[in-house]
Amino acid sequence: MTARRTRLIVALDTKDTAQAARWRDQTAASADAVKLGLEFTYACGLDAVRQVAGPRSLFLDLKLHDIPNTVASAIGSLAATRPAMLTIHAMGGAAMIAAARQAVDRAFPPEARPLLLAVTVLTSMDADALHGIGIADDPCRQVLRLGALAMESGADGLVCSPREIAPLRDRLGGRAVLVVPGIRPEGAAMGDQKRVMTPAEASRAGADWIVVGRPITTAADPAAAAAAVAAELAG
Template sequence: MPAGHTRQPRQTRLIVSLDTKDSGQAIAWRDATAHASPMVKLGLEFTYAQGLEAVREVAGTRPLFLDLKLHDIPNTVASAIGSLARVRPAMLTIHASGGRAMVAAARRAIDETFAEGERPLLLAVTVLTSLDDDALHETGVESDVADQVVRLGRLAVSAGADGLICSPHEIRLLRAALGDEPVLVVPGIRPAGSAVGDQKRIMTPAQAHAAGADWIVVGRPITRAPDPAAAAAAIAAELSA
């Protein structure tokens, strides 16, 4: 855990994913969900469309989860992280599958680039929630998803990651393997009755909370709802029940 971040007794909090190319729409969703979500997520779709200055503008005063999933040679990833200092994210992501040297380079870049107390949490993506065992095997990985998630989780944390991105199905496995310290940020959340979309390993907010998630990430079930504010509030209430 980097300086400036103090772990609180575990509670599961909501991050709203602002998946759009439009700044005005992103700001509208940000404001509508402010009462329910202490952090917002901006990812590849928005950043590629609008750039880092717009990312900073949309985040405003809200803590930012910058989900760019960096994956390249160690020096390139480190240099990219150095370019993110002006955005001041609270969390940023890399792919654990980039290997130990890449994760370690990302750790050093954060420690060298950001002032103490302003360092973002370095989160390593294990296996994307859109993949199941068959899809993973097609990429040449012989392990099943659960084993691969734990393997990559161990590697990333030992190389300096503060936490992991995993589906809700692997939360308990990672807690058993790595304990309570790593921050687990969990996409693949679908409230009861929501469309599954392109996700394959999903749970409800309450199930992810019970399994031990620190944060859940929810996009379309909130932003595509007729009333995003009410949808976010319902999920927050489910997490605190």
């Protein structure tokens, strides 16, 4: 469907700085970026985020979601980590997303501005989970609504499940950077993910980046597991 190159982000989901650094080094030959999120940041702090990321491209996945002023102030506080990508929740609404856009533009020089990515619907949620919080739409319709809102409000791209890549491409074309968790190589355990695809399927659908954590980091040989995902993307 697309000629775009899909790149790999390895999720370093741990509370252990040394372990995160080992995974970073083991996967460096195959991964284009590393992800550090809530688990690592809350346990280890922003100095450790900067230390572990080192020279690697950093996807800082903290999913900021608060009133506009608080989110904007938080983005200013994160500038020292030098992320290549950072996340906010699209459910925060247009004003929050616009405030985040302005904060990114203020806090970072033009050559070092991270991609501002809006999280749409978590990959652990299905229609029943959405209905349980009062959202009548199915995940795809909710993702399309939030995705359009986020892009109109200043986001550079979206975090979505693999199942929404093609509908978002149909709606938004190529202008949205799509970062896609919920990736499970053939034969991998689903874990807590509900809306999944293999790396090759997500690439064909039009993902710019895929995020893979446990299928790589819990493998007996993380370097080989990351290389296998990269080979699938290249194939």
